[in-house]
Amino acid sequence: RVVPVYALKFGFNDTFKGIVKRPGQTKLDFSQLIVSGTMAGLFQACITYPLELIRTRLTLGPAYGAEYKGILNCAVQTYKQEGLLGFYKGLTPTIWSGAPYVGLQMSCYDLFIRKFSKPIEDATGGGATGRTAAKLTCGAISGITAQTLTYPGDTIRRRMQTDGMCGRPKIYNGMMDCFWQTVSKEGYIALFRGWGTNCIRAIPGAGIQFLAYDTFKTLLVG
Numbered sequence: 001r002v003v004p005v006y007a008l009k010f011g012f013n014d015t016f017k018g019i020v021k022r023p024g025q026t027k028l029d030f031s032q033l034i035v036s037g038t039m040a041g042l043f044q045a046c047i048t049y050p051l052e053l054i055r056t057r058l059t060l061g062p063a064y065g066a067e068y069k070g071i072l073n074c075a076v077q078t079y080k081q082e083g084l085l086g087f088y089k090g091l092t093p094t095i096w097s098g099a100p101y102v103g104l105q106m107s108c109y110d111l112f113i114r115k116f117s118k119p120i121e122d123a124t125g126g127g128a129t130g131r132t133a134a135k136l137t138c139g140a141i142s143g144i145t146a147q148t149l150t151y152p153g154d155t156i157r158r159r160m161q162t163d164g165m166c167g168r169p170k171i172y173n174g175m176m177d178c179f180w181q182t183v184s185k186e187g188y189i190a191l192f193r194g195w196g197t198n199c200i201r202a203i204p205g206a207g208i209q210f211l212a213y214d215t216f217k218t219l220l221v222g
Contacts, residue, residue: 089160
């Protein structure tokens with residue numbers, strides 16, 4: 001799952017950057033960065049969503065009494081119980097949260113690199129070490145920023161992905177119904193449940209993503 005998700009995300013982002021760039025323009029403004037990143041997130045989410053759903057069900061399955069024997073078994077059971085559309089359950093909240101998440105992550109990274117790369121490089125000794133530190137730091141901060149602003153949508157996505165799983169009755173009648181049921185029964189704080197753990201994961205994860213992408217892009221493209 002990770003390989004196609006990241007490959008498509010960064011690839012589409014570069015493609016849309018080229019589309020929104022005006023003739024003679026050297027640097028994209030923030031609105032252009034947001035648009036290109038959001039469109040990248042939209043296309044990536046639609047293409048890879050079935051893999052995301054299977055990952056969520058494999059992770060949360062035991063809590064719902066599901067006994068999956070692996071990726072293929074999970075896919076087969078999902079198809080038998082819910083049909084082809086079962087693989088796209090929760091796609092709407094994923095688009096509403098996932099596309100802006102990628103848009104914010106990508107645009108914030110470019111913005112932070114422009115603003116803070118030089119100070120971070122100077123503070124960490126400059127050279128290759130300084131550039132690495134700048135990319136890791138800016139990537140981590142952009143990941144946390146995007147995660148925080150879009151996390152409620154991610155909570156709704158996960159709940160809808162497991163709704164009706166293993167033949168259980170469906171609880172939610174769509175994205176907004178899931179939102180209002182969550183808020184009315186558990187309060188707004190429930191929308192941010194698990195945020196801290198996700199941020200701890202996002203700090204190294206987002207930083208390494210951008211560092212790896214920039215490094216390999218430089219090696220392969222120049």
